[in-house]
Amino acid sequence: MHELSVAQHLIEIVADATSAEQDICVRTISLRVGEQSGIDQDALRTAFASARRNTVCHHAVLCIELTPTVLQCPRCGPVQASDAWMFACSSCDALGLPVVTGQELEVVSIEVDDASSYAVDEPGATKS
């Protein structure tokens, strides 16, 4: 369950990125999570729902873009993986290819609102 550690690091990044803002409420955090990043997005949402309490992310939800695995095939160039976990080329079946994309784990953007325009309520699990 390393997603809890990842959620805590994520909240620190949001806190840093919004530290200069006054009276705001973080609504949505957009993430790019690669298929090969080792992160399970459901586990990350669950961990985040727990970790966000009493932080700048108290009312925030995650918007996760899952990026597929793209491999570098010596014969075919960048290719989609036919089987993401076998690192196999979808065109020529070469195996064990290096990963070009699919390992991302990044915060892309943060949507914020004026605190006054956001109804203060207790965040529930349904907001994930």
Place this chain on the structure above:
Amino acid sequence: MTRILEVREQILKENDRTARSLRERFDALGLLVIDLVSSPGAGKTELLVSTISQLSARGIRSGVIVGDLATDNDAIRLAATGAPAKQIVTGGVCHLEAAMIEACLGHFDLERLDILFIENVGNLVCPATWDLGEDQRVLLFPVTEGEDKPLKYPTLINTADMVLITKTDLSNAVDFDRDAAIGNTRAARHDIAILEVSAKSGVGLTSWVDWLCDRTQQKAV
């Protein structure tokens, strides 16, 4: 008013930054750092006990950082070799992070070490995500876990530099299919180095220790 703040930050940037700084420090010292990763019970500690003794006989000085959720049992076993050993009790965290490594380096006189081993928390999933500043990540697959482990845990194998097939003295008892295991490892990472060892019988240990000695010499400043 709703606004979008562009961020574009790696979520693990803090860990990556710490790992980078550790790597620079280890490089400046000429210290080889080996991260051992496996499931619980794959034989990491037993292998290290044998390895450290053999390295010591060749004049190579080792230190060990070992991570577990609870107890300092492993550090006690490792310290019996005479090598400095520091236990990190993670208290529930399922992997080691770079900051944990940094925090315990004060326990060691790094100038007097040639190799620092990091025995990661027994886990084939979570350690993959965390760079510790190591030179080599060595993945242990014991024969008792079956031939398809490399296929079941591809994320980790994609971050590893070597696979050690361990507990080979038990191969016959568990009908281990060596060719299938090597084939599956190569399917996940066609170019990865593979060695086979038994800490109990000693078979294969010389090749593993030779490999470590070569890398120690390459790393030394």
